[in-house]
Amino acid sequence: MSYTPLQLKTFHKASIYNKGDIEISEQCGCFYCEKTFPAKDVVKYIDKGRTGVCPLCDIDAVLPDATVTVTPELLSAMYWKWFVLRSSDGQETS
Numbered sequence: 001m002s003y004t005p006l007q008l009k010t011f012h013k014a015s016i017y018n019k020g021d022i023e024i025s026e027q028c029g030c031f032y033c034e035k036t037f038p039a040k041d042v043v044k045y046i047d048k049g050r051t052g053v054c055p056l057c058d059i060d061a062v063l064p065d066a067t068v069t070v071t072p073e074l075l076s077a078m079y080w081k082w083f084v085l086r087s088s089d090g091q092e093t094s
């Protein structure tokens with residue numbers, strides 16, 4: 001399973017200003033530490049309280065399952081797209 005850059009960009013939006021989505025989710029995934037956890041574990045918010053922060057790694061990379069189907073493949077793809085490729089000037093090789 002692979003994702004298009006457009007899909008990944010759409011998923012990334014789910015990690016921003018997502019407090020309302022987290023509150024109606026059962027589970028969330030973090031695409032920095034690539035873990036999943038109960039949505040209620042997200043208790044810290046940034047961006048004036050609008051963006052959830054991962055309870056495990058303290059990074060604002062939380063995807064709520066109300067808007068995104070969180071899978072290990074997705075978290076891995078997102079990690080590469082946003083934390084690996086972007087830090088090396090965005091050259092996409094795959």
Ligand SMILES: [Zn+2]
Nearest residue numbers: 030033054057
């Ligand atoms: Zn995390």
